[in-house]
Amino acid sequence: MTPTYMNIMLAFTISLLGMLTYRSHLVASLLCLEGMMMSLFIMTTLIASNMHFPLINIMPIILLVFAACETAVGLALLISISNTYGLDYVHNLNLLQC
Amino acid sequence: MAYVLFTLSVLLVMGFVGFSSKPSPIYGGLALIVSGVVGCVIVLNCGGVYMGLVMFLVYLGGMMVVFGYTTAMAIEEYPETWGSGLEVLGGLLVGLMMEVVLVLWVLSLDETVVVSFSDTGDWVIFEGEGSGLIRGDSIGAGALYDYGRWLVVVAGWTLFVGVYIVIEIVRGN
Numbered sequence: 067m068t069p070t071y072m073n074i075m076l077a078f079t080i081s082l083l084g085m086l087t088y089r090s091h092l093v094a095s096l097l098c099l100e101g102m103m104m105s106l107f108i109m110t111t112l113i114a115s116n117m118h119f120p121l122i123n124i125m126p127i128i129l130l131v132f133a134a135c136e137t138a139v140g141l142a143l144l145i146s147i148s149n150t151y152g153l154d155y156v157h158n159l160n161l162l163q164c
Numbered sequence: 165m166a167y168v169l170f171t172l173s174v175l176l177v178m179g180f181v182g183f184s185s186k187p188s189p190i191y192g193g194l195a196l197i198v199s200g201v202v203g204c205v206i207v208l209n210c211g212g213v214y215m216g217l218v219m220f221l222v223y224l225g226g227m228m229v230v231f232g233y234t235t236a237m238a239i240e241e242y243p244e245t246w247g248s249g250l251e252v253l254g255g256l257l258v259g260l261m262m263e264v265v266l267v268l269w270v271l272s273l274d275e276t277v278v279v280s281f282s283d284t285g286d287w288v289i290f291e292g293e294g295s296g297l298i299r300g301d302s303i304g305a306g307a308l309y310d311y312g313r314w315l316v317v318v319a320g321w322t323l324f325v326g327v328y329i330v331i332e333i334v335r336g337n
Contacts, residue, residue: 069170069173069270070169070170070173070206072266072270073170073173073174073176073177074173074176076177076263076266077173077176077177077180077199080177080180080181080184080259081180081184083184084180084183084184084185084186087186089186089251091186091188091189091238093189093231093234093235093238094183094186094187094188094189094192096231097183097189097192097193097196097231098183098184100196100227100231101180101183101184101196101199104196104199104200104203104219104223105176105180105203107203107215107219107223108176108203108206108207111207111210111212111215111301112206112207112210112212114212114215114301114304115207115210115211115212115301116210119304120301120303120304120307121304121307121311122304123212123214123215123301123304123305123307124304124305124307124308124311124312124315126215127215127218127305127308128308128315128319130218130219130222130223131319131323132319132322133227134222134223134226134227135322135323135326137227137230137231138230138326138327138330139326139329139330139333141230141231141234142329142330142333142334143333144234144238145234145237145333145334146333146334146336148237148238149336153238153240154238
């Protein structure tokens with residue numbers, strides 16, 4: 067396995083772990099989600115360049131488009147949480163009571 | 165330097181550890197921007213000029229700006245940086261230590277780390293009258309509007325619905 071690919075997959079895994087663990091803020095998990103999308107973008111672009119297969123380049127662009135859409139929805143939820151509770155602390159989300 | 169791509173990918177991992185150790189989100193955004201710049205340079209090094217430009221404009225220029233001022237709305241009085249408190253510092257140090265150990269292990273193997281990441285280069289066209297020159301990745305991305313016509317239509321409609329959803333969420337049902 068080429069060390070550069072290994073490092074990029076490691077970056078994806080680190081972002082995944084960061085997204086799954088909660089500390090106090092909710093927007094930190096959204097940032098880790100962005101990191102995952104970015105590492106996937108870099109990975110697919112490198113594969114498209116190294117396999118000399120330009121048509122794969124469609125995939126990172128579409129991935130980026132839908133990641134931007136997902137970010138917008140996540141930030142909108144964050145804004146509505148922030149409007150209700152004042153801050154986006156995770157322990158404020160206790161409607162489910164479990 | 166032959167190891168420049170490997171070094172950049174190590175810096176990428178260190179930047180990712182920087183925001184995955186979950187400091188206050190304004191510092192996480194800073195680490196994400198730095199990681200984005202390093203990742204863009206990696207993409208540029210492999211010949212993906214158009215993809216690097218797209219990433220800079222759309223990702224760093226668009227989404228990070230939106231993240232920046234959204235985070236500014238949800239910030240507390242004393243934001244927690246990497247040096248304050250043991251959790252964030254511990255996470256950062258564990259991540260960096262892991263990456264250093266991994267790099268030393270990879271370099272100790274006797275495989276050829278100096279990989280030939282040759283770029284796409286320019287594709288020279290010899291056809292018809294005269295000759296032309298195209299870049300691989302911009303042509304590949306341009307094929308989105310040729311072979312992927314329906315994908316563009318579906319993605320555009322999805323984004324429109326997404327914007328409508330965002331407006332409805334922010335308005336409060």
